[in-house]
Amino acid sequence: MSRLLELEAVTAAYGPVQALFGVGLGVDEAEVVALMGRNGMGKTTTVRTICRMMPATGGRIVFAGVDLLRLPSHRAAQLGIGLVPEGRRTFAPLTVAENLAVAARPGAWDLGRVTALFPRLGERLGQTARTLSGGEQQMLAIARALMTNPRLLILDEATEGLAPSVRHEIWAAIRALKQQGLSILLIDKSLKEISAVADRAVILERGETVWSGAMADVTTQIADRHLGV
Amino acid sequence: MGRDAALNTAVFAALVAVAFGAHVYGAPYVVTLATKAAILALAGVGLNLALGYGGMVSFGHAVFFGIGGYVTGIFASHAAAGTPVTTFPFTIAGSAEMLGIWPMAMVVTALAAVVIGALSLRTTGVYFIMVTLAFAQMVYYFAISWRAYGGEDGLSFYVRNSFPGLNTFAPLQFFAISAVLLAMAMAFSALVTRSRFGLALQAARANRQRVMASGIRPFALQLTAFVLSAAIVGLAGALYADLNRFVSPAMLSWHMSGEIMVFVILGGVGRLAGPVAGAGVFILLEQLLGGVSEYWQALLGLLLLAIVLYAPGGILGLLARGMRRV
Known part of the structure; x- marks a missing residue:
């Protein structure tokens, strides 16, 4: 299996406040990696740094053989990083179909395929995004990222704050994406659901990678020590 | 036809009806007023592309309005005097043909917009407003001191430029010429805003970073929209x-920039016929009200x-709401 994304000793700062102190992680082709850690440990900052939405102050980020460190964020997206940001951000004034059309890049994922994954979106193509329910907006955010035909999908808290039935639907979609061979970097709070889908896990603590290994090796002790509240 | 399309058509039709009605009743002054409205509306349609759909609050669009005007004035006055506009680096003769002047006005305005846009789009928010205003003021003071073309007094040309087959x-x-151009600009606007480019532009207004996360560079989008917008205003x-x-x-002047903005806000930001x-x-x-008091703009201010x-949603927003209720 070849390495798709590699972070080595990445540091980043919000102005004078350092947020990442040395994050290392790797995602292989067709692999699902869970990025874990308590609140405020740097998971979202790591994702934002990968997507070039905030600059890294040091370290190395290589995606598909390309050094990302100096690229603007739209180039990272063009290279094949599809981000579903925290808080399901859609383009509120545009319709579902328009949201998807804006993001579309040539490839296997098209309108037909994303609406097959999320049939509910197919029923609401003409509706503006702001009139969708929270779960539907989350589906739209995932579908929009898929329309860019990413090689790596990054899901930042994709099921947060959703009703259990909707969560269930989204996890089913994530499992389907894994089966189709998509590489995924996943942030979520539900250890149970993550365990069912992730191959490997990386745990952050205070902006630093403190543990990484196979998902199956995340024992109760490790979870209690690094993830418990 | 959708509700919005019907409303847009109705507003345009009302303007045309006023002009034709006035013509039939022998009130050429009112026809000229309708023409003025059509031309100012054209400028508004241009600004709306940048402001309404692109979210770029340009407080300097008068610069494009003025450049379009000066190109016309300069070409027309040279044509009347029989002198070339310039002999360096090559000779450009004056012209009294609208079909020759319009493309020239639009090209010159578009070039100015590339420069102004490229520099001001590095900023956002209140800084963008200020930078566009500063550029417009720069050109304004240049025009004031440009003696060759009338300086502060302006430049008159006595014969209206011609259009083949029309008087x-x-x-x-x-009026017909102005109204057709207005309709064409509205149709163009509708096409642009529905295209993938236009959707991405509106998406960039909603959230710049998310557009970048989809692999699109907002700067290129916004600059293109800014230049298209300026060219339409230049034609106006x-x-x-x-x-x-x-x-x-x-x-x-910045008063003019403000007026064009008022047309857009009064009518409805981001609405085609706004x-x-x-x-x-x-x-x-x-x-x-102008006849009643010279302070009529105070009332306009209240209305605004x-x-x-x-x-x-402006006037069109109100009308659309009214239609929904019916």
Whole structure:
């Protein structure tokens, strides 16, 4: 299996406040990696740094053989990083179909395929995004990222704050994406659901990678020590 | 036809009806007022592309209006005097042909917009407003000191430029030219905003970073929209110069920038026929209240305040709401 994304000793700062102190992680082709850690440990900052939405102050980020460190964020997206940001951000004034059309890049994922994954979106193509329910907006955010035909999908808290039935639907979609061979970097709070889908896990603590290994090796002790509240 | 399309068509049709009605009843002055409304609406349609759909609050669009006007004035006055506009690096003769002047006005405005846009789009928010204003003021003061073309007094040309097959001095025929261009600009706007480019532009207004996360560079989008917007405003400026057969630095002033913005806000930001309704109401108020008091703009100010506070969708937003209720 070849390495798709590699972070080595990445540091980043919000102005004078350092947020990442040395994050290392790797995602292989067709692999699902869970990025874990308590609140405020740097998971979202790591994702934002990968997507070039905030600059890294040091370290190395290589995606598909390309050094990302100096690229603007739209180039990272063009290279094949599809981000579903925290808080399901859609383009509120545009319709579902328009949201998807804006993001579309040539490839296997098209309108037909994303609406097959999320049939509910197919029923609401003409509706503006702001009139969708929270779960539907989350589906739209995932579908929009898929329309860019990413090689790596990054899901930042994709099921947060959703009703259990909707969560269930989204996890089913994530499992389907894994089966189709998509590489995924996943942030979520539900250890149970993550365990069912992730191959490997990386745990952050205070902006630093403190543990990484196979998902199956995340024992109760490790979870209690690094993830418990 | 959708509700919005019906409303847009109705607003445009109302303007045309006023002009034809006035012509039939022998009121050429009113036809000329309708022409003025159509031309100012054209400028508004141009600004709307940047402001309404692109979210770029340009407080310097008069610069494009004025440049379009000056290109017309300069070409027309040289044509009348029989002298070339320039002999370096190659000779460019004057022209009194609208079909020759319009593309020239649009190209010059577009070039100015590339420069102004590229520099001001590095900023956002209040800084963008200030930078666009600063550019417009720069050109305004340049025009004031440009003696060759009248400086502060402006530049008159006595013969309205010609259009093949039409008598541009006949008020209704000049109105027809302006109205057709307005309709074309509206159709163009509708096409652009529905294209993937236009959708991405609106998405970038909603959230710049998310657009970048989809692999799109907002700067290129916004600059393109800014230039298209400026070219339309430049065309309006060319027509406005022809309407008055006069250009002056006033066309470049920040009052003018503000007025074009008022058409858009009064009519409805980001609505296709918004500037048409806005310019129409503006001219109507100017005529009705201007005779009563020279302070009529104070009332316009109140109206604008009411619209912004209670009907952010502008006149068209109100009409659309009314239609939904019916």
